Amino acid sequence: MALVTGNLKDLLGRNYASRQGEIHFIPSGPGIRYTGNPGQIMPTSEGAATIEPNGDFSADLADTSTFLNDMWYTIRIRWQDVGAGAALADFPDWQVRVTGPGSIVDMISFGPAYGGGGGGSIPNRKVWWVGLSAPPNRSFLWLHTNPDNTDDPANTGDVREWR
Structure with a gap:
């Protein structure tokens, strides 16, 4: 529980x-x-x-x-x-x-894991988060990179679904 x-x-x-x-x-x-x-x-x-x-x-x-x-x-x-x-x-x-x-x-x-599509009846749950810190909420697609400095050594360019 x-x-x-x-x-x-x-x-x-x-x-x-x-x-x-x-x-x-x-x-x-x-x-x-x-x-x-x-x-x-x-x-x-x-x-x-x-x-x-x-x-x-x-x-x-x-x-x-x-x-x-x-x-x-x-x-x-x-x-x-x-x-x-x-x-x-x-x-x-x-x-x-x-x-x-x-x-x-x-x-x-909100609805199926991969968002809506046609007709707008189900909202798209796939929101992109670009940054080195973790997204503020679940189910974001996370591009692990520094948007202000593409030469940052911490940039991996990984795309993850944050859960």
Whole structure:
């Protein structure tokens, strides 16, 4: 299991301090996780993270990279809208791929691993990062070179997918 943390302000741009929010993590489907012999079957039961008044949240989720099949979580964000007297929900079309403990912002991906194409229905996730330091986010294509000095001895010219 991996502790996934975040703040609603990071996801939605505002704090839901007075709205009693919660986030539900829904597995993409049943999965078989390799944990030794025998393996472990994970059902599609969802987990919830209660949101603190300042918007911070945490959830202990299974590491999706330990499954034999392609696994991820989708999320549902619910909150009370006191002014409208109703409970509201968002269903972002994101895949949360957990590869260890960390911030949910670094675990969100959009659709297939190699981006969209035709029609623009799926955004292109392949963003290029050019530099000697590691990219700030996962799934960047990283050209390991110094853009300001092509003679820098640290330049390797390697292209990597940062995960």
